[in-house]
Structure formats: C-alpha cells, structure tokens
C-alpha cells in the first residue's frame with residue numbers, strides 16, 4: 001500500500017496542532033481511510049504507554065485513539081522529557097536513552113533523524129494516510145540546522161506542509177506572512193497551504209485578512225477554524241492547557257508542580273459535574289477548604305519536592321491532613337508523600353537523598369530499569385477494575401505498603417496510612433475507570449455523574465464534525481503526497 005502523508009506545522013507552540021491532527025485523524029477514518037498520527041519529536045512530560053511497553057507523547061496517544069488504532073512507539077520516535085531547565089530525558093522509539101543537556105542535544109542528534117525516518121516508513125507501510133505533526137515553529141531559524149521536528153523532517157521525508165496560525169493570541173497575519181518571510185527557499189517550497197485556528201466571533205469579518213495572507217504568501221487557505229469549546233474534555237497535552245475547572249461542591253486541589261508528569265490523571269475528575277478541580281500555581285497557598293489534595297506525577301521528584309516546599313505547600317498539605325482531609329499521591333506524588341527519596345545516580349534529575357512529607361511510611365529508591373507498562377488492577381476492597389499505566393524509575397516500599405489498596409495480578413500496589421486518608425499509588429490513569437471513580441468520589445461524599453471514555457469519544461467525533469465544517473478536507477487530502485520509498 002502506498003500511504004500518503006501531510007505535515008501540520010504551527011507558527012508557534014500551542015497553536016492547536018495536536019488537536020487539529022486528532023480531529024483530522026477521526027474525520028479521515030470516518031471517511032474510510034486507515035490513518036496513523038506521527039510526530040517525529042515531541043517535548044513533553046505527559047507521556048502515554050504503548051502496548052509494547054514504550055513511551056510516546058500523550059497527544060500522539062490521543063491522536064491514535066482518534067484514528068481508532070492502538071498507540072505505537074513509531075508514532076513519536078523522539079520524546080524529550082525535561083528534568084531541569086537545561087536537561088531532558090531522551091526517549092527514542094519508546095525507550096529511555098539517557099539524560100542529555102539541552103546544549104549537547106542541539107549539537108548531537110546522532111541517529112535521531114534515522115530513527116524518525118525508520119518509524120515514519122514503518123507506519124506508512126501500514127496505512128492509507130500519515131498525519132504528521134510538527135513541534136513549535138519552523139520559523140525558529142536558529143534551530144533549523146540539525147532540525148528533525150519541523151522542516152528538517154519534512155525535507156528528509158519529502159512531505160508537504162500546511163502551516164497553522166493562532167488568531168486568538170493575536171497577530172495571525174504576521175505569524176503566517178512572517179513565517180513565509182524567514183523560511184529558506186527549499187523549506188518554503190514544502191508549504192502548500194495555511195489555516196487559521198481558534199477564531200472567535202463572526203468569521204466573515206476575517207475574510208479580508210485571510211485573503212491578504214493568501215495574496216502575500218501565494219498559499220491557499222485550508223480554512224478559518226472557530227474555537228472548539230469542548231477541547232477541555234480531551235486529555236491535555238501541555239501544561240499550558242490544563243486549567244482549573246469549576247464544577248460542583250467537591251473540591252480537589254492540585255499543586256502545580258514544576259515538572260508535573262501525566263496530568264491526564266486530572267481529566268476524568270475535571271469532567272465530573274460535582275467536582276471542582278483547582279490547579280494551584282506557584283506563589284499561592286493551597287486553599288484550606290479542599291476535600292482532597294491530589295499530588296500529581298513528577299518527572300523529577302526530588303526537584304519538585306524542593307519546589308513544593310519553596311511554595312510552602314508542604315505546610316498546607318500537612319495542615320489539610322491534620323484537619324481531617326484526604327490526600328492522594330500518584331507516582332511522583334506518591335513518592336513525595338513518603339519518608340525518603342533516594343536517587344544516588346541522579347537518574348531522575350539531580351542526585352541525592354531527601355526526606356519526603358512523611359505522610360506515608362514508605363521509602364523510594366530510584367535506580368535500574370525504567371518501568372513502563374500498561375497495567376490492569378483491581379481495588380482490594382471492592383474488586384473494582386482499574387486500568388492504568390506506569391512510567392517510573394522509582395521503587396517504593398515500607399510498612400504502609402501492607403495497606404496497599406490495589407492489586408495487580410495478585411501483587412499488592414500502592415500504600416495507605418493507618419486512617420486511610422492518605423493514599424499513594426504508581427498507577428496513572430486510574431480515574432478513567434468509571435466504577436472506581438464513582439466509588440472513590442463516593443468516599444469523598446459526592447456522586448459520579450459522568451462516563452469518561454464515552455465523553456472523550458463523543459468529543460473526538462464533535463471535533464471531526466467541526467473540522468469537516470470549517471476546513472477544506474478534500475483539498476487537504478489532495479495536498480497529501482504519496483510517501484517516497
């Protein structure tokens with residue numbers, strides 16, 4: 001089969017590329033094509049686990065779901081997970097390759113373009129259409145040399161590009177015309193069209209603006225896409241996209257860690273009408289009226305523990321617990337709740353051994369192989385099924401693990417305090433299980449009113465309808481070119 005491919009690049013990060021690729025994937029699947037999403041290089045601490053036990057960006061996992069395919073490590077062959085301001089864990093074709101400083105990554109990308117091309121061609125051998133997503137913007141001329149995320153990949157793979165701008169942040173004419181102005185001729189020749197995303201109001205008011213972009217660039221418009229109001233119902237890719245979600249009386253408070261990882265854990269809770277999820281940014285105390293403080297995962301637990309203390313959140317969490325409140329820690333958050341965290345070789349950030357909050361009598365050691373796996377578990381009290389995933393270097397043990405509240409094929413998972421109000425587990429994604437979430441919220445005194453996965457499916461269909469209406473999908477498909485062998 002000869003697949004066709006097209007690449008969606010943006011005029012900047014967060015212009016809505018991943019959402020557009022997800023919507024296009026669902027729309028083209030509904031038109032009868034087999035579709036695979038692909039992003040050569042992603043930078044995100046929000047990872048998903050594939051059935052083969054590898055890691056990819058969560059956005060590609062959502063796009064795979066939109067395309068009705070299992071996620072695969074080939075869909076995002078290079079994933080950078082920031083650990084500090086200057087260093088990141090590098091994941092290649094799903095596996096941790098090590099930690100690299102930003103500067104050395106820029107200079108030395110040995111083998112990465114080859115890995116990206118290999119993955120791309122493997123995907124293309126299997127489907128009718130590969131929808132490729134760029135990263136950031138191709139207008140960052142200083143990053144063009146050695147690039148594998150945008151034009152560097154588009155040129156190497158010989159694929160056409162559509163450029164998306166974001167009118168909501170302003171200056172969209174300059175975004176697109178400006179990108180046209182700074183691209184080198186060989187990159188410019190790749191761009192076949194543009195689209196304007198996140199339009200609010202009367203679209204006809206922008207007709208002249210759209211025509212001006214077309215006249216100045218020579219590119220046809222693929223559409224002016226109105227704001228998609230239900231976007232929040234889809235798993236968030238970027239920390240910038242997660243927002244507090246006002247809802248009902250039950251208040252779940254989440255300290256926004258600097259290296260927060262796998263925050264899709266919050267989505268099923270935020271989708272509950274009876275629940276308000278409040279994400280607290282640095283500089284603000286955790287509110288005193290929380291029903292539950294949820295400490296999310298962290299890419300660098302020791303670093304984020306210091307960050308949490310610098311905000312005074314340790315004091316807030318201990319006070320909340322003393323007042324009778326519930327505390328839950330997931331993965332990095334679980335480790336933070338324990339007594340000690342020991343990372344002798346710095347496999348998770350800076351090396352060191354530190355004391356945790358001590359709300360759980362457990363100890364964590366970071367070492368050895370990274371555990372990356374899809375996991376099916378059941379709750380020990382009600383035998384409720386929970387499916388989730390694990391991504392961690394740390395191993396946690398201690399007396400409170402005897403009160404583990406989950407069981408994975410007979411093995412105990414997690415820990416709880418004697419009074420049961422403090423709980424931790426390595427299992428990400430557990431709140432998507434409707435029955436478990438209902439029972440968990442029941443313990444906090446509220447009723448669950450939402451079916452989470454059904455809601456995501458309905459939103460992906462609505463997104464596909466939205467793009468069918470406001471983008472020229474026939475023309476987009478015509479622009480897609482056969483993948484050169």
Ligand SMILES: NC(=O)CC[C@H](N)C(=O)O
Pocket residue numbers: 261262296297298299300301330331332333348366391392393394395
């Ligand atoms: N996903 C997580 O929260 C990971 C926790 C920690 N960074 C570890 O690797 O063990």
